[in-house]
Amino acid sequence: MRRTEATGRHYMVGGGIAALSAAVLLIRDGSVPGDRITILEHRGTAGGSLDGSGDAETGFLTRGGRMFEPNFVCTLDLLSTIPALDDPSVSVTDDILAFNRMVPGRAECRLVRDGRKTEDRYRLGLGPEEIVALNRLLLTPEGRLDGRSIEDWFAPAFFGTNFWIMWSTMFSFQPWHSVAEMRRYMRRFLHLFPGLARIEGILRTRYNQYDSMVAPILAWLSERGVDLRTDSSVADVTIEGDAQGRRVTQLHLATGGVIDIAPEDRVYLTLGSMTDATVAGDRATPPALQDRPSPGFDLWRKLAARHEGLGRPEVFAGHPDRTSWTSFTVTLASSAFVTFMEDFSSNRTGTGGLVTFLDSGWLMSIVMFHQPHFRGQPAERPVFWGYGLRGDRSGDAIAKPMAEATGGEILAELAHQLRLTADQRAEFFDNAQVVPCRMPFITSQFMPRHPGDRPPIIPRGAENFAVIGQFCEIPRDCVFTVEYSVRSAWTAVHDLTGRVAPPPPIVRSDRDPRALLKAARVLLSG
Secondary structure, three states: OOOOOOOOOEEEEOOOHHHHHHHHHHHHOOOOOHHHEEEEOOOOOOOOOOOOEEEOOOEEEOOOOOEOOOOOHHHHHHHOOOEOOOOOOOEHHHHHHHHHHHOOOOOOOOEEEOOEEOOOOOOOOOOHHHHHHHHHHHHOOHHHHOOOEHHHHOOHHHHHOHHHHHHHHHHOOOOOOEHHHHHHHHHHOHHHHHHHHHOOOOOOOOOOHHHHHHHHHHHHHHHOOOEEEOOOOEEEEEEEEEOOEEEEEEEEEOOOOEEEOOOOOEEEEEOOOOOOOOEEOOOOOOOOOOOOOOHHHHHHHHHHHHOOOOOOOHHHHOOHHHHOEEEEEEEOOOOHHHHHHHHHHOOOOOOOOOEEEOOOOOOEEEEEOOOOOOOOOOOOOOEEEEEEOOOOOEOOOOOOEHHHOOHHHHHHHHHHHHOOOHHHHHHHHOOOEEEEEEEOOOOHHHOOOOOOOOOEOOOOOEOOEEEEOOOOEOOOOOOOEHHHHHHHHHHHHHHHHOOOOOOOOOOOHHHOHHHHHHHHHHHHOO
């Protein structure tokens, strides 16, 4: 275990939730003064994939939200330190738990077919063959699944079951994604199986995840003097030595500046990003088909090409046709559509969850948020969100891939799936703002992988640097969650400083006899 000198500085390359978490832990548990911490973020704001922006006139935007639940022990511990912005006398963790007691979630309209709730929406639709395959997957050691996809494991009929539709749209799995990652999810979240059809057991935040989690963290860090530099991209990193002993000695900024790293300093590298190269459109314009720069993956490619043991970024970032989907955020001009959806779904706004349209070629889903979803959002401008898991295919009303559709066309497709009349379409959507958002790498961390494709948090021989975020290796934990990023940061701070206790252990639902029994009953019920 290393011990940081008291005079050492800490540099975060990337300003996502992993980097912000590392900064909190260094201050809270490592007694590091805030002015010894520098966060370098290439975007204009920190928070990474946990974003929330825009306004009522041009349209609010949230690219998406990560799944959140009570067994995210690292995240809840971290947020227990941070005062909520609306009421600093309570922590963000306390606010989240209080909000979920006030607005409990229980989806009554998970699946829609032919413009109405399906009769079998509470059933998983699994036959004996599918149940056997799921149980066999749970029991198969992960090492036997290297490089294999979900469609390698299950017969074609599995992908037509309600279980798969609910599972894949909730977690964003595709048939060609890693079956090893699906196994991790099943074992990690076995306790959620009884509520899968109603999306019960999931925690929601009061606002979008930027306003609810990132903004309070940024305020806390700012009060303690942390140096957050936005619009500050690290284009390259000098690492001297080899796998027997190596150190970061310089950070090279895209502007041409250089930050020298002293022997007592520590560096935390966020390599890759699920929201790299994001492209947005508007009501009249689809997102551009030309990808934007991807600084997270570009930096990873440079380092992996020169240094042993830093992973293989092209495994994840080399197939944008298999890792992309399009989301859309709608800012309404009145509450008429909100009222319609409450009647349609039998859920008060904010108490449901994903509503998935089974007939949709795009496999479109929407979520009606508790309002307001953005701090400062006008009461007369409700916001909802949606996405298309299979946006690569043509829609039904809109005969083109979702990634090529304007915001107005996406609303037309939604209106078709809901069987809205012309008058309803006009009343609900004519004056709405829509921001479609294409994310080429949003599920890149799910691609089939082999050992070594993701670097360890402390690469072999690393003396003063760590890899954090979604693309490092944490045994048994699940990517595409806030918890994965926070756990990576906690592990890095523990290992690099020797001043911070290790993170709390992963909650193992697969070792809880009660969770196993309940999950078995759900699967066997069909």
